[in-house]
Amino acid sequence: MLNYIVRRSIAMPFILLGIVTMAFLLTAITKGDPLTAVVSEQQLNNPEIVAAARQRWGLDRPLPERYLIYVGNLLKGDMGTSFVTRRPVTTDLMARLPATFELVISAMIIGSVIGIVFGLLAAYYRDTAIDQGARIFSLFGSSVPIFWLGLALLFLFSVKYQILPGPGRIDPRMSPPPVVTGFMTIDTLLAGNFTAFKDALSHLILPSIVLGWTVAGTISRLVRANMLEVMEREFILTARAKGAGELRVVLRHAFRNILVPVLTVISYSFAYLITGAVLTEAVFAWPGMGSYAVTAARSLDFPAIIGVTIVGGVMFLITNLLTDIAYVLANPRVRLN
Amino acid sequence: MSVAETTGPASAAPLLRIRDLKVGFSSHGKMLPAVRGLDVELSKGEVLGIVGESGSGKSLGMLASLGLQARNAVVTGSVVFKGRELIGRPRREMRALRGSEISMIFQDPLSSLNPVMTVGDQIREALVLHNRSMTKAQATARVLELLQLVAIPQPDRRINQYPHEFSGGMRQRVMIAMAIANNPELLVADEPTTALDVTVQAQIMRMLRDLKEKLGLALILITHDLGVVAGHADRVAVIYAGLVVEEAEVRELFANPRHPYTRGLIASIPKLTASKDKLYSIPGAPPMLGALPEGCAFHPRCSFAQDVCRKVAPPTVELGRHRASCHFAETLPPWGEPARAAQSEEPAHG
Numbered sequence: 211m212l213n214y215i216v217r218r219s220i221a222m223p224f225i226l227l228g229i230v231t232m233a234f235l236l237t238a239i240t241k242g243d244p245l246t247a248v249v250s251e252q253q254l255n256n257p258e259i260v261a262a263a264r265q266r267w268g269l270d271r272p273l274p275e276r277y278l279i280y281v282g283n284l285l286k287g288d289m290g291t292s293f294v295t296r297r298p299v300t301t302d303l304m305a306r307l308p309a310t311f312e313l314v315i316s317a318m319i320i321g322s323v324i325g326i327v328f329g330l331l332a333a334y335y336r337d338t339a340i341d342q343g344a345r346i347f348s349l350f351g352s353s354v355p356i357f358w359l360g361l362a363l364l365f366l367f368s369v370k371y372q373i374l375p376g377p378g379r380i381d382p383r384m385s386p387p388p389v390v391t392g393f394m395t396i397d398t399l400l401a402g403n404f405t406a407f408k409d410a411l412s413h414l415i416l417p418s419i420v421l422g423w424t425v426a427g428t429i430s431r432l433v434r435a436n437m438l439e440v441m442e443r444e445f446i447l448t449a450r451a452k453g454a455g456e457l458r459v460v461l462r463h464a465f466r467n468i469l470v471p472v473l474t475v476i477s478y479s480f481a482y483l484i485t486g487a488v489l490t491e492a493v494f495a496w497p498g499m500g501s502y503a504v505t506a507a508r509s510l511d512f513p514a515i516i517g518v519t520i521v522g523g524v525m526f527l528i529t530n531l532l533t534d535i536a537y538v539l540a541n542p543r544v545r546l547n
Numbered sequence: 548m549s550v551a552e553t554t555g556p557a558s559a560a561p562l563l564r565i566r567d568l569k570v571g572f573s574s575h576g577k578m579l580p581a582v583r584g585l586d587v588e589l590s591k592g593e594v595l596g597i598v599g600e601s602g603s604g605k606s607l608g609m610l611a612s613l614g615l616q617a618r619n620a621v622v623t624g625s626v627v628f629k630g631r632e633l634i635g636r637p638r639r640e641m642r643a644l645r646g647s648e649i650s651m652i653f654q655d656p657l658s659s660l661n662p663v664m665t666v667g668d669q670i671r672e673a674l675v676l677h678n679r680s681m682t683k684a685q686a687t688a689r690v691l692e693l694l695q696l697v698a699i700p701q702p703d704r705r706i707n708q709y710p711h712e713f714s715g716g717m718r719q720r721v722m723i724a725m726a727i728a729n730n731p732e733l734l735v736a737d738e739p740t741t742a743l744d745v746t747v748q749a750q751i752m753r754m755l756r757d758l759k760e761k762l763g764l765a766l767i768l769i770t771h772d773l774g775v776v777a778g779h780a781d782r783v784a785v786i787y788a789g790l791v792v793e794e795a796e797v798r799e800l801f802a803n804p805r806h807p808y809t810r811g812l813i814a815s816i817p818k819l820t821a822s823k824d825k826l827y828s829i830p831g832a833p834p835m836l837g838a839l840p841e842g843c844a845f846h847p848r849c850s851f852a853q854d855v856c857r858k859v860a861p862p863t864v865e866l867g868r869h870r871a872s873c874h875f876a877e878t879l880p881p882w883g884e885p886a887r888a889a890q891s892e893e894p895a896h897g
Binding site: 443444445447448449450451452453454455462463466467469540541542543 | 610613615642643644645646647650651653655658659660661662663664665672673676677709711722725726
């Protein structure tokens with residue numbers, strides 16, 4: 211096990227280098243001149259200003275040289291300067307990553323719990339009204355567009371009934387707490403400000419539900435299909451024959467046997483949502499990675515695009531490793547090699 | 548010897564009495580009968596063999612008796628265990644009964660054990676489920692004792708291992724340990740040796756017999772193999788198409804079978820003395836669920852079948868402690884070496 215983790219950790223920098231190279235090359239072959247992001251439209255006609263900007267951003271150098279410089283800087287933790295915000299990309303990312311993490315983690319908790327419970331119920335009460343209800347629920351989550359769902363929920367709960375606040379992470383009239391973890395809910399608690407904590411938490415609810423719903427649909431279908439298979443296995447009969455109750459049979463005997471596929475889908479959803487929460491972040495004005503990536507892509511902000519790609523890649527690597535470790539804990543027959 | 552046994556079998560109420568047990572599955576508005584009226588009895592400490600081909604309803608009948616039938620199955624009839632009617636009993640009470648007073652082991656010990664739980668945890672669960680007050684240490688001590696009882700070497704190491712780390716025979720011993728954990732009075736063994744190597748089969752059967760003596764439990768041995776029954780059962784019930792077609796003490800059954808199906812089963816046991824290429828097998832195949840022939844269900848495969856067999860369901864003929872459901876139970880030719888040989892001469896069909 212430890213051996214495995216060490217070996218995987220050794221392989222990681224090489225995979226990372228591959229990601230960096232791919233991200234760099236992909237931006238290089240993209241049509242469109244990044245200068246449009248740096249220089250204003252009138253100044254684009256001025257060759258002197260254009261040449262100066264090219265030199266200032268290093269765009270006059272050949273691609274291999276730019277690549278080497280970038281990798282060299284990356285080793286020092288420098289991802290370059292964003293064309294748009296004119297701040298170091300690492301600073302931008304560090305400010306936005308926690309916002310996304312907070313949203314995605316709470317969405318994953320909601321989505322996993324609902325998805326697993328609905329999947330278990332649908333499998334146990336197969337072909338009944340409960341199964342149909344769960345099917346409609348998950349179909350809804352995976353087929354209704356997020357922007358529509360987000361707006362609909364915002365309209366219902368924030369505008370019409372005013373139970374929950376509108377977009378953003380915290381009421382703009384409140385002064386945000388000093389940044390410690392970057393998680394608004396945790397930072398407000400650390401600051402001892404309970405009013406702000408309640409406000410931050412209520413801001414988190416709607417976007418988490420919207421994002422979690424899509425995940426819940428996928429998870430509940432997967433849990434249902436796997437449970438139907440496991441419940442037919444003979445050890446389920448053994449468990450019943452020794453006098454186990456149905457709840458124990460389902461949770462302790464059957465569900466434990468499907469943990470591996472469930473963990474897989476949860477971890478992949480998590481890694482995907484880190485950069486894939488774009489629409490939800492847009493609808494709820496959530497200052498996270500998704501909205502940063504969209505702005506960067508729209509304005510050909512190459513350093514920011516590469517930065518987002520690298521962070522997304524690292525997220526996948528880490529979740530993959532954690533998932534593999536979880537496999538071993540979930541299934542004693544898995545031996546990592 | 549307990550008091551009940553010394554007073555003689557006639558006065559002792561049976562441990563288990565199954566009367567007219569029917570199990571059916573509804574399919575497209577029709578009822579498909581799988582068990583059509585099972586009648587068996589079992590006394591304390593007795594070994595009853597239930598023999599039949601696969602699909603005859605032998606396992607299903609026992610599962611339904613314990614409330615373990617599939618959800619779409621319909622069960623009627625009567626199963627009385629120690630004076631308590633089990634059919635229609637609340638699920639909670641059935642759960643309390645299963646694994647404590649009545650236990651069951653199954654054919655394939657690998658698929659019958661949960662692959663992601665340690666062997667120790669699975670046995671411990673059987674204990675704790677029925678003894679809420681038991682501490683973890685007490686349970687562990689008992690698990691070790693049980694593993695020793697079923698002759699698993701190094702129990703303190705084995706207790707933390709998973710089923711895939713055990714051999715086939717060892718796994719079945721674990722199943723047995725789990726089944727006897729709460730000192731049941733009845734153990735139902737459903738094809739306990741079918742999935743095992745021949746040498747291991749004998750070990751497991753010997754172990755079951757030893758435990759039966761040691762713990763005084765009654766045993767129901769469900770099998771398709773008359774050979775297993777011959778060596779280990781006190782009494783045998785032969786099941787065909789969801790009905791008991793013949794029941795007798797084991798010696799009596801082999802010496803004087805009164806049903807043509809039983810005769811066919813006995814004749815198809817391979818014998819060292821018989822010539823190799825003349826292994827007898829009953830012609831035809833058991834009837835499909837929902838496509839039972841009229842009259843006697845066995846008549847299409849029976850060499851003695853007459854017109855009456857094709858039209859009228861046979862009565863159950865009682866010959867002392869021996870009963871058989873055949874129109875000709877009393878008039879079949881005597882069963883001896885010549886008859887046996889004659890049956891063996893018949894060419895093998897299907």
